Amino acid sequence: RATAEHLNIYLNIPSATVFPFVSNRYLKPNFSGPPPSSMAAGPDAYLQGNIRMTLEDPELWKTFHEIGTEMIITKPGRRMFPHCKVNLSGLIPCAKYILLVDMVPEDGFRYKVRKQCFVLRHFPSSKWEVAGKAEPQPPCRTYLHPDSPAPGSHWMKQSVSFLKLKLTNNTLDQHGHIILHSMHRYHPRFHIVQADDLFSVRWSVFQTFTFPETSFTAVTAYQNTKITKLKINHNPFAKGFRDEGRSSFESRVPDVATVPDESSKSRTHEIGPSACGPQHLPGPQDYTGVLNMTMAQTSKPGVIGHHIYSPYSAEQPLGQWSGPAPTQYPPPHHLTTDYTTQAVHHSYHHGNVAEWSQYPLFPYSCW
DNA sequence: TCCACTGACACCTTTGAAACGA
DNA sequence: ATCGTTTCAAAGGTGTCAGTGG
Numbered sequence: 001r002a003t004a005e006h007l008n009i010y011l012n013i014p015s016a017t018v019f020p021f022v023s024n025r026y027l028k029p030n031f032s033g034p035p036p037s038s039m040a041a042g043p044d045a046y047l048q049g050n051i052r053m054t055l056e057d058p059e060l061w062k063t064f065h066e067i068g069t070e071m072i073i074t075k076p077g078r079r080m081f082p083h084c085k086v087n088l089s090g091l092i093p094c095a096k097y098i099l100l101v102d103m104v105p106e107d108g109f110r111y112k113v114r115k116q117c118f119v120l121r122h123f124p125s126s127k128w129e130v131a132g133k134a135e136p137q138p139p140c141r142t143y144l145h146p147d148s149p150a151p152g153s154h155w156m157k158q159s160v161s162f163l164k165l166k167l168t169n170n171t172l173d174q175h176g177h178i179i180l181h182s183m184h185r186y187h188p189r190f191h192i193v194q195a196d197d198l199f200s201v202r203w204s205v206f207q208t209f210t211f212p213e214t215s216f217t218a219v220t221a222y223q224n225t226k227i228t229k230l231k232i233n234h235n236p237f238a239k240g241f242r243d244e245g246r247s248s249f250e251s252r253v254p255d256v257a258t259v260p261d262e263s264s265k266s267r268t269h270e271i272g273p274s275a276c277g278p279q280h281l282p283g284p285q286d287y288t289g290v291l292n293m294t295m296a297q298t299s300k301p302g303v304i305g306h307h308i309y310s311p312y313s314a315e316q317p318l319g320q321w322s323g324p325a326p327t328q329y330p331p332p333h334h335l336t337t338d339y340t341t342q343a344v345h346h347s348y349h350h351g352n353v354a355e356w357s358q359y360p361l362f363p364y365s366c367w
Numbered sequence: 368t369c370c371a372c373t374g375a376c377a378c379c380t381t382t383g384a385a386a387c388g389a
Numbered sequence: 390a391t392c393g394t395t396t397c398a399a400a401g402g403t404g405t406c407a408g409t410g411g
Binding site for chain 3: 374381
């Protein structure tokens with residue numbers, strides 16, 4: 001069985017420094033053909049070719065998202081809550097797949113909480129605001145689902161949980177946890193790679209999905225007591241902090257980092273739900289899961305992609321994607337220039353896909 | 368002085384081995 | 390001998406809170 005450690009060790013070998021995948025940002029995605037009946041299954045699903053991924057527990061995610069999800073990061077590594085759990089369909093039952101997750105910065109900013117306590121004595125509030133440019137991206141880590149590789153039938157028979165994925169702020173982490181910066185916003189990305197083993201991952205077909213409601217702010221301590229309370233109420237490990245038999249911590253701790261009201265959204269450098277707090281989630285028809293990029297001739301699982309890349313090419317420095325360097329952040333918006341982006345954009349809200357697509361799937365440090 | 372961050376702590380769930388019975 | 394269930398201790402996941410340091 002492959003492990004995250006195996007993958008990261010493998011990915012970090014010097015000879016594997018060139019990113020091999022072919023982004024179909026420049027290829028026309030194949031959305032032709034009648035949609036399968038499963039299309040009508042639910043709002044939190046996204047059909048991509050024949051493969052469909054749905055986010056499990058979308059209501060819980062949305063509840064957090066509406067307040068502004070925060071995820072604790074610690075040196076030894078902390079699990080996510082809610083944790084990522086997805087359902088898959090449309091895979092070839094006998095073909096083997098590898099499932100990966102990585103975290104993509106939502107934007108190029110670092111955030112802080114501006115406290116506005118005592119504006120109203122009993123309803124103190126604060127809000128997230130931009131604190132400056134984002135710090136350079138930490139070493140990229142990709143979490144490999146421990147069942148990988150497994151046949152499509154295995155992935156489809158039950159939901160796929162990334163429960164054991166851990167987040168850390170330790171840039172020297174040796175455990176394969178995903179390294180993030182505190183007070184930065186991220187978004188998990190799910191990759192399905194059709195490959196028999198880890199060593200063929202880099203030349204295989206893959207498809208990528210994201211879910212807008214899974215975005216979060218990485219923090220070392222919770223900033224919003226509403227988030228704390230939600231975590232306590234839903235996470236079984238935090239049962240000991242539930243109200244029964246305890247004095248309510250809410251009466252003792254000021255409520256901070258609450259969602260800015262509508263009037264504050266227009267402020268310069270001040271971010272509301274759309275950037276770090278709850279975002280307006282589009283209606284069921286607007287989006288579901290979202291494809292960032294796929295490779296190859298799309299919608300034809302099992303067909304190895306058209307390689308425009310040589311794994312031994314010396315022209316690509318250290319696995320750089322043909323986009324900006326890892327420390328660069330996308331220019332502001334309105335970047336729908338190619339077909340793929342536009343096509344995705346139709347399924348998405350706020351047009352963020354154009355930005356994310358500029359990030360390498362596995363930046364240099366992985367490859 | 369502020370505030371992001373850390374580590375010890377109590378409380379809880381999960382896990383897995385051992386014991387037991389059918 | 391095998392299998393399924395129960396028990397229990399250890400391991401590990403939580404948020405809290407006081408303290409640290411830039």
